[in-house]
Amino acid sequence: MVSSQFDTKTLLNSGYNRLCIFRKQTMIFQSNRRTFVAQIASFVTAASALSFSNIAFAADEAADAFIKRVSDEVTETIKNDKAIQGGDLNKLYALVDAKVIPHVNFKRMTASAVGPAWLKATPDQQKQLQDEFKTLLLRIYAGALTEINDKTISYKPLRANPDDVEVVVRSEVRGKGEPIQLDYRLEKTPGVGAGWRIYNLNVMGVWLMETYRSQFSQQINASGIDGLISSLKSTNQKLAKK
Secondary structure, three states: OOOOOEEEEEEEEHOHHHHHHHHHHOOOOOOOHHHHHHHHHHHHHHHHHOOOOOOOOOOOOOOHHHHHHHHHHHHHHHHHHHHHHHHOOOHHHHHHHHHHHHHEEEEHHHHHHHHHHHOOOHHHHHHEEEHHHHHHHHHEEEEHHHHHHOEEEEOOOOOOOOOOOOEEEEEEOOOOOEEEEEOOOEEEEEEOOOOEEEEEEEEEEEEEEHHHHHHHHHHHHHHHHHHHHHHHHHHHHHHHOO
């Protein structure tokens, strides 16, 4: 039976040790709940490296420079903010909402995570899915940001042409134990406000949206689109009480 809720305790309390456990799993794409939770735990720690500024970005800024600059900026903000260090979740959520959310393509992420069922969903269902998924990822990011103190990030040379509009930025998160692979898929948005936006993450060889798609597919098969929406809402309500 597919559970109607996600494991919120694991989502918030995962850390570096769970990344190591996740790496040792041989069947990453298993559809069971335990594997999915481990994958999400990996994302939570990796997301600590992904924090964004609300500064207007130059359209010609290289994708890897974008990731590095804004990650460094917000990492320093977190480390120097006594309220956040003291556990002020409301301030942390506000920081994520202001500096992370505008630079993530949540429509594309949600459509990818939901898979073929996205096209069968009504406009209202699509909106609810996107809103709830956005809220879920916001809170996961916020929880992850509390784990940045003992980690550093190194970036690999960018393999892209100057005119590419979709690229992959590859990096490693270094802390205790072995380095953790962390890659970003980005798209360049045209016109006013042009710049880079994230639409997927790769943690230790696993693209996050594909991982969500496996779990969401089970939920949709069991209880339909409305069942998935209900599950996401329930999870977000629990996270809001933390």
